[in-house]
Amino acid sequence: MEENLLHIKNDAVSLVMDADNLAELNQIYIDFLGRSGKLTKELKNLKDVPQEKRPEVGKLANEIKTAIETIISDKKKLLKQGKRVERAEKLDITKPGIKPKKGSQHLVTQAIKEISQVFESIGFNRVRHPEVEWDWYAFESLNFPEDHPARDDWETFFIDEKPSEKYGPMILTPHTSSGQVREMLEQVKDKKNPSIRMLNLAKCYRRQSDVSHTEMFHQFEGLVIDEGINIGHLKGVLEYFVKSYFGKARTSRIRPYQFQFTEPSFEIDISCGICNGKGCKLCKEGWLELGGAGMVHPNVLKAGKIDPEKYTGFAFGWGVERVLMMKEGLNLPDLRLIYSNRIEFLKQF
Ligand code: DAH
Numbered sequence: 001m002e003e004n005l006l007h008i009k010n011d012a013v014s015l016v017m018d019a020d021n022l023a024e025l026n027q028i029y030i031d032f033l034g035r036s037g038k039l040t041k042e043l044k045n046l047k048d049v050p051q052e053k054r055p056e057v058g059k060l061a062n063e064i065k066t067a068i069e070t071i072i073s074d075k076k077k078l079l080k081q082g083k084r085v086e087r088a089e090k091l092d093i094t095k096p097g098i099k100p101k102k103g104s105q106h107l108v109t110q111a112i113k114e115i116s117q118v119f120e121s122i123g124f125n126r127v128r129h130p131e132v133e134w135d136w137y138a139f140e141s142l143n144f145p146e147d148h149p150a151r152d153d154w155e156t157f158f159i160d161e162k163p164s165e166k167y168g169p170m171i172l173t174p175h176t177s178s179g180q181v182r183e184m185l186e187q188v189k190d191k192k193n194p195s196i197r198m199l200n201l202a203k204c205y206r207r208q209s210d211v212s213h214t215e216m217f218h219q220f221e222g223l224v225i226d227e228g229i230n231i232g233h234l235k236g237v238l239e240y241f242v243k244s245y246f247g248k249a250r251t252s253r254i255r256p257y258q259f260q261f262t263e264p265s266f267e268i269d270i271s272c273g274i275c276n277g278k279g280c281k282l283c284k285e286g287w288l289e290l291g292g293a294g295m296v297h298p299n300v301l302k303a304g305k306i307d308p309e310k311y312t313g314f315a316f317g318w319g320v321e322r323v324l325m326m327k328e329g330l331n332l333p334d335l336r337l338i339y340s341n342r343i344e345f346l347k348q349f
Contacts, residue, residue, distance in 0.1 A: 129179035134167030138178040141303035142261035172205035176221035184304025218320035225313030234314035262294025291318020
């Protein structure tokens with residue numbers, strides 16, 4: 001409130017300085033000190049100032065009110081006498097200025113930047129593929145069977161649009177994996193060698209909203225395709241990410257799992273930052289689950305017009321909000337806070 005009061009005073013002073021007739025001065029009086037003037041309105045916020053600070057702020061407000069009244073009446077007198085007022089006489093440029101309020105980037109934006117930098121430094125290209133997507137790219141081309149539960153409107157948002165004959169219904173993409181085949185098709189179009197190092201980072205949507213899920217969230221998807229790519233490369237990239245993003249002391253492990261579009265598939269864990277992998281209350285056995293990965297399924301390569309006999313690749317993907325929480329050790333009672341636009345919360349980052 002103090003800052004606002006000082007801004008109001010500065011505004012009033014500079015308007016009074018520039019005014020060159022009585023009518024203008026009367027208007028300034030109304031605009032600042034009138035019943036719905038700026039200062040009068042600001043004074044209504046006094047009740048929100050903590051009790052112990054109120055007398056001090058109240059005093060400042062009074063001083064400012066008197067100052068504005070005085071400068072208006074001084075200026076009126078001068079105008080009546082036909083004198084000009086030099087601006088420099090009243091403006092004390094040696095006084096400390098008022099610090100402008102500074103914003104900061106949203107914590108998810110900060111995480112996106114940091115994650116992109118890690119992967120760009122080892123040759124990945126950051127791309128974005130559509131968030132409003134066809135079923136074919138999100139599921140069919142990724143080897144999902146027709147009756148897979150993810151394709152149900154219980155889990156995925158469907159767009160009210162006539163389904164395409166070729167690509168099926170239109171949806172909001174539920175994962176960044178839908179960029180895999182798009183990227184392959186784009187890359188093979190005019191190149192003989194489909195050498196891909198993709199980082200697709202985008203918004204995803206699922207029918208979920210609870211303390212640890214939001215309907216809109218961000219994921220990033222890595223895809224590397226070339227001749228001779230193997231699980232060792234995947235493990236190397238994961239380890240590089242874990243060490244760069246979470247810190248040198250952390251390590252990763254892969255566990256067999258099942259995804260439709262990778263074979264073999266893995267779940268990736270990182271060692272717990274609290275107990276360093278020994279096992280504690282948070283992680284139980286020393287590891288925290290990070291996301292999914294695997295070697296690109298031959299059917300997916302075929303959908304992307306890439307010869308699976310000649311080329312191999314790996315893919316991985318997981319949530320930005322998830323790694324952000326794990327990195328910052330943020331123990332948020334409700335993940336939805338991130339998108340609540342509460343300044344008090346966001347200001348901390
Ligand atoms: N798309 C998966 C999900 O949203 C995550 C994932 C799993 C991505 C395995 C991958 C992968 O690239 O190989 O749960």
